[in-house]
Amino acid sequence: MKKLLxxxxxxxxxxVASGLFYREFTKANxxxxxxxxxxxxxxxxxxxxxxxxxxxxxxxxxxxxxxRSPKLFAWFFWLYNAGLVVTAGMLVWHxxxxxxxxxxxxxxxxxxxxxxxxxxxxxxVLFIALRRAVVSRTPAVTAGSAAADSxxx
Numbered sequence: 001m002k003k004l005l006x007x008x009x010x011x012x013x014x015x016v017a018s019g020l021f022y023r024e025f026t027k028a029n030x031x032x033x034x035x036x037x038x039x040x041x042x043x044x045x046x047x048x049x050x051x052x053x054x055x056x057x058x059x060x061x062x063x064x065x066x067x068r069s070p071k072l073f074a075w076f077f078w079l080y081n082a083g084l085v086v087t088a089g090m091l092v093w094h095x096x097x098x099x100x101x102x103x104x105x106x107x108x109x110x111x112x113x114x115x116x117x118x119x120x121x122x123x124x125v126l127f128i129a130l131r132r133a134v135v136s137r138t139p140a141v142t143a144g145s146a147a148a149d150s151x152x153x
Contacts, residue, residue, distance in 0.1 A: 001067075004058040007081060011050025018092070019043035031099045039095030042088055049084050049119070057126065064133040072129035076122050083118025090115060 022039040031037065060066055067073040090112035097104045 008054035015043045015046030037095040037098040038091045042091045066129045066133045076125040080122030086115030
């Protein structure tokens with residue numbers, strides 16, 4: 001759980017810093033205000049996919065102990081984080097080239113695609129681990145359900 005919390009905190013810091021970088025870098029290079037650059041979406045990607053998603057996973061871990069499958073959880077954690085770092089890195093690279101008025105190669109899109117594939121693989125592994133945790137969990141018996149079970153017998 002501490003690993004999830006620390007990663008979410010780091011993504012929050014980097015996400016906020018990337019928004020500041022976008023604003024200052026475009027201003028320093030005289031980039032027109034209404035013109036699009038991928039730098040504009042780096043902070044939302046990091047805050048949403050890093051900070052918010054990992055906080056949600058932290059809640060899932062607290063509720064269902066998804067790390068009971070330590071190999072699956074480790075695969076999720078590293079695939080997801082690698083995918084997010086690669087994706088955000090390519091957004092920064094491509095966006096910076098746009099602001100500087102330079103052409104970007106198709107290689108950037110290919111690497112960004114790999115980042116998205118890693119993110120997707122991480123999410124699939126997360127759902128496998130979550131499903132295992134939910135299915136293996138014994139349902140809590142409440143007074144109402146216990147009474148209903150005895151009435152049916």
